[in-house]
Amino acid sequence: MELTYHQTLDVKGAKCPMPLVKSRKAITELPVGQVLRVIATDRGSVADFQGWVKAAKNVELVAQEVVQEGGQELYIHYLRRTA
């Protein structure tokens, strides 16, 4: 699957709650309809982003994927600003 995104936020190494705090801020600065790609190393971010988008009024979780890079797992979230 080829995923389209407009901006990337690198939160590698950041621990909970910072991946989500920074994503919230970045999404707010994004034009409505655009997609933010978030690259995290915190495994807990997978379930937390799923929960967050249910609570958030203007964020849609388009996709999540896990990729291996240099011996560590990267958790990648694609978030669209919807309003």
Add this chain to the structure above:
Amino acid sequence: MTIAELQTQAPAVTASDLYDALLRNTAPFILDVRNPDDFARWRIEGRAGLMVQNIPYYDFIEDEEGATARVPADREVLVVCAKEGSSQYVAELLRARGIDARYLEGGILSWGHFYDTRDIVSASWGRIVQVARPARGDVSFIVISDGAAAVIDPLRHLAPYLEAIAARGARLTHIFDTHVHADHISGGPELNRETGAPYYVHPYDAIHPIDMLPATIAYTPLNDGQTYRVGQVDLRMIWYPGHTLGQVNILAIAPDGSRYLFTGDGIFLRSFGRPDLGGRGEEWTPLLYESMTRRLPPHLNDATLILPSHFSTLDEADKAGRVAAPWGVVRQTNTSLSHLKSAEAFRSFVLGNLPEFPPQYVEIKRVNIGLRTPSEAEAEELELGKNVCALAQ
């Protein structure tokens, strides 16, 4: 924002502080800020009346005011998350709005790993040390007399036992499992490898009851009626099939005549061990009935202290943290024992009160006899949450 403002001002509460407060029933309001799925899987439990609320930390990020309004402002609040970071974050937000918020150091992970060690019997002949892992409702024991130490039902992490034995100037001489456990990974085989002390288990439990495969760990078989000497104390093995085929109760008889019964997953203070975790509840229920009505009673008197390996609720512990009571009290307060009047009544009570069967319990039994070796992460996952070894109350 200056650097100083970024640092956490909220006070930390350790797992040990939390446990003391839970025992005394003075614990603060607990605000668990993990996501609802994690909260549903396991949480901090205490005595009846403990207040626990789940508001995910991202609710505070989305709507700080709305989320804060759901938190009581008139009392101390302990914020808990998975590891620590989010609870510090939320505690800071709450403090800025005038709420007396603290955070649990190390998160719920540190609570899950917390062991409580305390002497619960001290006498001229020696002592009995209780080692509990409160988050799981798991309890184990060390009998120490004349410099010798026997461990009963040791849990997965060895340090609490090795430290407790060393601090009391003793040497580990015997390792017992009352049975091969389904709910947690035993520390017995590894204690045996680390110290060379023999690991005793009944041979019937050294076969996986569902796979029918034999144990690959090193163990020394124990038998019904056998007695081991630990300093001045005799430890007598009482075969008690039902929860498992090879479960024993271990009766400690001290030189002053006092008696202590380590029941494993036999009789608990408020319930008793379920007979279905080997996959044969129907067949094992009559064995359990025989154990409870015929095999065990000749060894009991009202003064015998009952020391089980689990509790289902912290209310089973007294204020001093002891999960123990004399048989004379247990036989009157453990209402599940009122169903022993006939085999038929017992059968319908037991089979009608079986809690869910956690699927990972089959795998944990494999681990405990050496058929599988989990990674640390897998072991954590297998042992997540509280034991479900007792019949429903």
